[in-house]
Amino acid sequence: MESQALTARVPTVSLFSEIERDLPRAEQYIEEALASQDPLLVEISTHLLKAGGKRLRPALVMLAAKVHRYDLDKILPAATAVELIHMATLVHDDVVDHSRLRRGRPTVNAKWSDGYSVLVGDYLFARAFQLLADTGDNRLVRVMADVVYQMSTGEIQQAATAFQVDQTVDDYYDRIAKKTALFLSESCRLGGLVSGAPEPRLEALTQYGYGLGMGFQIVDDILDFTATAPTLGKPIGSDLRAGILTLPVLHALTTSPRAATLREIVESRAVGDAEAQEASAIVRENGSLQYAYQTAHNFIQKAKDHLAQLPPGPAVTNLAVVADFVVDRAF
Amino acid sequence: MESQALTARVPTVSLFSEIERDLPRAEQYIEEALASQDPLLVEISTHLLKAGGKRLRPALVMLAAKVHRYDLDKILPAATAVELIHMATLVHDDVVDHSRLRRGRPTVNAKWSDGYSVLVGDYLFARAFQLLADTGDNRLVRVMADVVYQMSTGEIQQAATAFQVDQTVDDYYDRIAKKTALFLSESCRLGGLVSGAPEPRLEALTQYGYGLGMGFQIVDDILDFTATAPTLGKPIGSDLRAGILTLPVLHALTTSPRAATLREIVESRAVGDAEAQEASAIVRENGSLQYAYQTAHNFIQKAKDHLAQLPPGPAVTNLAVVADFVVDRAF
Numbered sequence: 001m002e003s004q005a006l007t008a009r010v011p012t013v014s015l016f017s018e019i020e021r022d023l024p025r026a027e028q029y030i031e032e033a034l035a036s037q038d039p040l041l042v043e044i045s046t047h048l049l050k051a052g053g054k055r056l057r058p059a060l061v062m063l064a065a066k067v068h069r070y071d072l073d074k075i076l077p078a079a080t081a082v083e084l085i086h087m088a089t090l091v092h093d094d095v096v097d098h099s100r101l102r103r104g105r106p107t108v109n110a111k112w113s114d115g116y117s118v119l120v121g122d123y124l125f126a127r128a129f130q131l132l133a134d135t136g137d138n139r140l141v142r143v144m145a146d147v148v149y150q151m152s153t154g155e156i157q158q159a160a161t162a163f164q165v166d167q168t169v170d171d172y173y174d175r176i177a178k179k180t181a182l183f184l185s186e187s188c189r190l191g192g193l194v195s196g197a198p199e200p201r202l203e204a205l206t207q208y209g210y211g212l213g214m215g216f217q218i219v220d221d222i223l224d225f226t227a228t229a230p231t232l233g234k235p236i237g238s239d240l241r242a243g244i245l246t247l248p249v250l251h252a253l254t255t256s257p258r259a260a261t262l263r264e265i266v267e268s269r270a271v272g273d274a275e276a277q278e279a280s281a282i283v284r285e286n287g288s289l290q291y292a293y294q295t296a297h298n299f300i301q302k303a304k305d306h307l308a309q310l311p312p313g314p315a316v317t318n319l320a321v322v323a324d325f326v327v328d329r330a331f
Numbered sequence: 332m333e334s335q336a337l338t339a340r341v342p343t344v345s346l347f348s349e350i351e352r353d354l355p356r357a358e359q360y361i362e363e364a365l366a367s368q369d370p371l372l373v374e375i376s377t378h379l380l381k382a383g384g385k386r387l388r389p390a391l392v393m394l395a396a397k398v399h400r401y402d403l404d405k406i407l408p409a410a411t412a413v414e415l416i417h418m419a420t421l422v423h424d425d426v427v428d429h430s431r432l433r434r435g436r437p438t439v440n441a442k443w444s445d446g447y448s449v450l451v452g453d454y455l456f457a458r459a460f461q462l463l464a465d466t467g468d469n470r471l472v473r474v475m476a477d478v479v480y481q482m483s484t485g486e487i488q489q490a491a492t493a494f495q496v497d498q499t500v501d502d503y504y505d506r507i508a509k510k511t512a513l514f515l516s517e518s519c520r521l522g523g524l525v526s527g528a529p530e531p532r533l534e535a536l537t538q539y540g541y542g543l544g545m546g547f548q549i550v551d552d553i554l555d556f557t558a559t560a561p562t563l564g565k566p567i568g569s570d571l572r573a574g575i576l577t578l579p580v581l582h583a584l585t586t587s588p589r590a591a592t593l594r595e596i597v598e599s600r601a602v603g604d605a606e607a608q609e610a611s612a613i614v615r616e617n618g619s620l621q622y623a624y625q626t627a628h629n630f631i632q633k634a635k636d637h638l639a640q641l642p643p644g645p646a647v648t649n650l651a652v653v654a655d656f657v658v659d660r661a662f
Contacts, residue, residue: 040491041484092453095426096446115427115490118449119483122423122456126479129460133473141472142464149457152450153372159446160371 015054015325018318019062022072026058029076030083033127044108044120048087051103056322057082057187060212063322064191064205066315074194077135081128082187085144088124089151091117096155097242139193147186154178162243163269169250173214180220181213188212204309208319211303216326218296221246222289223329225280237276243269247295248288249279256286293327300327346385346656349649350393353403357389360407361414364458375439375451379418382434387653388413388518391543394653395522395536397646405525408466412459413518416475419455420482422448427486428573470524478517485509493574494600500581504545511551512544519543535640539650542634547657549627552577553620554660556611568607574600578626579619580610587617624658631658 016023034045058079065075093099094107095117101107109117125148132140154175161167161175188209192202224239225248239246245253245266253259253266262282265275283289300323307323310316347354365376389410396406424430425438426448432438440448456479463471485506492498492506519540523533555570556579570577576584576597584590584597593613596606614620631654638654641647 036484038484038488041487044487089453092449095449113490114445116487118423118426118452119486119490121449122420122452122479123483123487125453125456126476126483129472129476130480133469133476136469138464138467138469138472141460141469145457145460145464148453149461152454152457153367153369155450156372156375156447156454157369159450 015322016059016063016318017321018066018314019059022062023055023059025072026055026062026076026079026083030058030080033080033084033131041120041123044112044116045123047105047108047111048090048102049083051105053103055083056216057086057183060184060187060209060319060322061191061194063315063319064188064197064209065195066191067205067310067313067319068192068195068197068201070315071195074135075191077131078140078190078194081131081140081144082183082190084124084128084131085148086183088121088128089148091124092121093155095121096159097238099238135194137193140190143186143189143193147183150178150182154180158244161245163245163266165245165253165263165266167245167250169247172245172247172250176214176217176221177210180217181210184213184216185209201310204306207306208303208323211299211301211306212323212326215296215299215303215323218247218292218299219327219329222248222292222296225283225289237271237280240266240276240279241271243271247292248283251288251291252283252286256282256288258282258285297327300324346653347390347394347649348652349397349645350390353393354386354390356403357386357393357407357410357414361389361411364411364415364462372451372454375443375447376454378436378439378442379421379433380414382436384434386414387547388417388514390653391515391518391540391650392522392525394646394650395519395528395540396526397522398536398641398644398650399523399526399528399532401646402526405466406522408462409471409521409525412462412471412475413514413521415455415459415462416479417514419452419459420479422455423452424486426452427490428569430569466525468524471521474517474520474524478514481509481513485511489575492576494576494597496576496584496594496597498576498581500578503576503578503581507545507548507552508541511548512541515544515547516540532641535637538637539634539654542630542632542637543654543657546627546630546634546654549578549623549630550658550660553579553623553627556614556620568602568611571597571607571610572602574602578623579614582619582622583614583617587613587619589613589616628658631655 036042061079061082062075091108095109095114099107100110157175185206188205189202192205252262262279265279303323304320307316307320367373392410392413393406422439426440426445430438431441488506516537519536520533523536583593593610596610634654635651638647638651
């Protein structure tokens, strides 16, 4: 569902400059969290980790913490837990979507099986909640349990509404809020919580993360039309093929002169290369990608507005850079 | 993997007599925990719940709490969380094992899809950890995260060793300890924790639950040979067909004069009706079911021995009845 685009083009080290020197420690902490005496378990559970990825969520935990008080011993378990939860959801999503490719490598289900994906996903969730429980701060457990709860309901909504052309843009916002934006907002909250930030700061960080997450997912949905497969690390047009109607498509369905054709393509429930190309043309001609981009931009702007409620400094500046990156990567 | 046998034959109400009057409240609490505005989500997430089941784990939480101090407000969230986690693992296991029938009804994957099973399992896990986090007692979160962690590693071991005739009885014990016994032992611990029991009581309860769990799983593995499909609520011989080598088979593989034939059947990796029947005959002729039953009985006896370290009373007596039930249900 979520692309890992541009990992190569925008080096992580410059994107997260304020915490750059601690990223290798976070990476090491994640790998150590997956240590086991069972070599197969290590191989499967670190398969996705070793494929790369932006590490956006742990970076948000770290940057959000840095806004208030940067105590790496408290930050690393939380940052690791969010990445493990992210990995668990990706491994499970690839079963749901029958995906064969992720971050340019075979998915766990492609390389091993759906069964291993289910079990390793559960293993990653459990490891994450062990780490969160060990912090002794119940709020972290509750926040991340909420994230997994909302994500699964969002994904179930997505599955239940596949190929349904009657869904509204509000349905779409509700869905991506649950499946993506909440995770980013709560990663920011987690960073605030481990740093002991007071409620107004937690709230500003969370609101920033929400706007960031909405913008992030909309751009992701645009990239499914515009990126190239090697950049994206997975096939193009996979959302539409899977019946997932994203903002560009929903916009075109209500505003394009060729909406009827687009509707037919979706309702055929058999979107091959030719159909995907035609749908893409309809969406592009209609300016629906620009519309979606503008919407993403608005969310990102709101995210940055919330940063103004935080004490200025390098961490907040870096969070603004992350927000800009999230929209700019579309082009 | 685990049968829900004999639900009909031994009414739950008499098995858990000491907490009998509170079981409907627990049932209601579980159902309320799965309330949602999304009717599809309610339907899928309660599908397994409504198929029945013994509610062994919540009952253990309740009985273990009753040994020390019975405060239903503290018990119900924990009892509900363990049942939700149990349901999540069953729903996920049915994807792993491609099971079509559970508790005599179609599995979630059979009725909906593997994808829905994955997502609803995650949803159930998340809901359980929300409830545990809300108790404010981090130890409960840690204990249950450990259970899910160990169960997933046990299931991965089981998948990795399918059809492998060289595994030892110790491998089997390690596997069932992780996938079953730990869950029962930690359900007892949870009951002790919510009741504020001191460490020696927690330890005795946990040791009781461990023996109970080992005996429970061994009897379950025997039932896969001896029960009838309507009683079991799923097809007979499903373990062997899936390549899962249980104690009766491992015993026969090392002691039966027809071990070579049994070995061939397993290694063929294609166990149909005829092969399952022949394997079953070899296991029976060799007395391997009796051997396994005796082993289960020994674990149950150890479980009951640990009850002697607890203050005598109706709750402890009921725990002993549960232990006896676990072996007696085999015959």
